[in-house]
Amino acid sequence: MKESNTLALALAVFAGLGLVAALLLAGLNALTEERITDERRDHALRAVSAMLPAGSYDNDLLDTEAPIEIRGLEEATTYTARLSGNATALVFDIVTANGYSGDIRLLVAVSAEGVVLGSRILEHRETPGLGDRIERDKSDWLAQFDGRSLGRPPAEEWAPDRRGGAFDTVTSATISSAAVVDAIKRVLLTFESRGDVLLRETQAK
Numbered sequence: 001m002k003e004s005n006t007l008a009l010a011l012a013v014f015a016g017l018g019l020v021a022a023l024l025l026a027g028l029n030a031l032t033e034e035r036i037t038d039e040r041r042d043h044a045l046r047a048v049s050a051m052l053p054a055g056s057y058d059n060d061l062l063d064t065e066a067p068i069e070i071r072g073l074e075e076a077t078t079y080t081a082r083l084s085g086n087a088t089a090l091v092f093d094i095v096t097a098n099g100y101s102g103d104i105r106l107l108v109a110v111s112a113e114g115v116v117l118g119s120r121i122l123e124h125r126e127t128p129g130l131g132d133r134i135e136r137d138k139s140d141w142l143a144q145f146d147g148r149s150l151g152r153p154p155a156e157e158w159a160p161d162r163r164g165g166a167f168d169t170v171t172s173a174t175i176s177s178a179a180v181v182d183a184i185k186r187v188l189l190t191f192e193s194r195g196d197v198l199l200r201e202t203q204a205k
């Protein structure tokens with residue numbers, strides 16, 4: 001075989017190997033991403049079932065997934081809890097970009113009457129020992145929103161007390177606190193203006 005042919009063959013083999021490696025990596029990446037999405041979803045669903053009262057819904061929440069726009073939030077998706085076909089609660093899966101270290105993802109469950117049933121922080125990068133105390137496992141700070149609504153306290157008081165509002169502030173973590181209070185307030189404002197439609201829309205599905 002001529003030297004130039006040998007070189008061409010070697011290059012073709014290398015190119016082929018490179019292509020196979022790239023395809024394998026892409027496949028692996030897709031599988032990993034899928035697994036991460038499934039894990040995030042499972043984690044979220046476990047959190048949801050801990051927030052909603054036992055026996056308050058009998059449907060598959062994932063069937064009701066609906067993305068919505070909420071001003072001031074990065075992402076928002078709703079899930080509707082139903083019992084014998086009647087909507088009992090809306091669960092909002094939301095992301096605020098206002099944390100001390102960026103995005104905070106949380107779940108907020110709101111009853112059909114507009115009352116916060118519960119909330120859970122799903123993902124964040126706040127500082128360990130400071131901002132991470134927004135997590136339910138680290139302190140009971142988040143529990144103060146349970147049972148609250150836009151009237152309790154009035155909308156203008158939905159802020160941490162370090163910023164003149166009605167809610168406790170996580171010590172030395174005013175920014176993290178304010179981000180979470182603001183996000184829950186935006187959910188309640190959305191529920192106030194569009195709750196009827198959201199409950200009805202997902203009910204029809």
Ligand SMILES: Cc1cc2nc3c(=O)[nH]c(=O)nc-3n(C[C@H](O)[C@H](O)[C@H](O)COP(=O)(O)O)c2cc1C
Pocket residue numbers: 100101126127128130131132162172173174175176177
């Ligand atoms: C290393 C370091 C980490 C911090 N982490 C947070 C945090 O996770 N969340 C937060 O709200 N503030 C954090 N802060 C503090 C804020 O800079 C700010 O001082 C604090 O939120 C109090 O705000 P205030 O004085 O307006 O109440 C951190 C500060 C430092 C120096």
